[in-house]
Amino acid sequence: MHTAVFTAAAVWMTVLLGASIVLVIRARSLGSRILSLDMAVLIVIGLLVLLSDVERVPYFLDAALVLALLSFVATVAAARYHESEGELFR
DSSP, X not given: OHHHHHHHHHHHHHHHHHHHHHHXXXXXXXXXXXXXXXXXXXXXXXXXXXXXXXXXXTHHHHHHHHHHHHHHHHHHHHHHHHHTTSOSOO
16 A cells, blocks of 8 residues: 555656646746746655655655755745846845
8 A cells, every 4th residue: 555655646746747847948937937946846855755755764854855945045046036136135
C-alpha cells in the first residue's frame, strides 16, 4: 500500500512539475512567471520530502529546507524587483 501511494504521489507531482515548467516558459507577465517558478520549486521540495520518506535518509529533508529558504529569499527579491520597476535596492 505504501509503495502504491508513493508511486501515485510521485507521478502526480511530476506531472504538476512539468505543467509548472511549461507555464514558466509560456507566461506573458513577469508576475506569472515568478509565481509559476515558485510553484515549481515547491513541487520539487515535495518530491524531496517523498524521496526522503522512501529512502529513509534525513539529508533529503535538509536539502528541501535549504531549497525552501533560498526560494523564499529569491521570491521576495523578485517581487521587490518587479514592484520597483528594475531597481532592486533603493
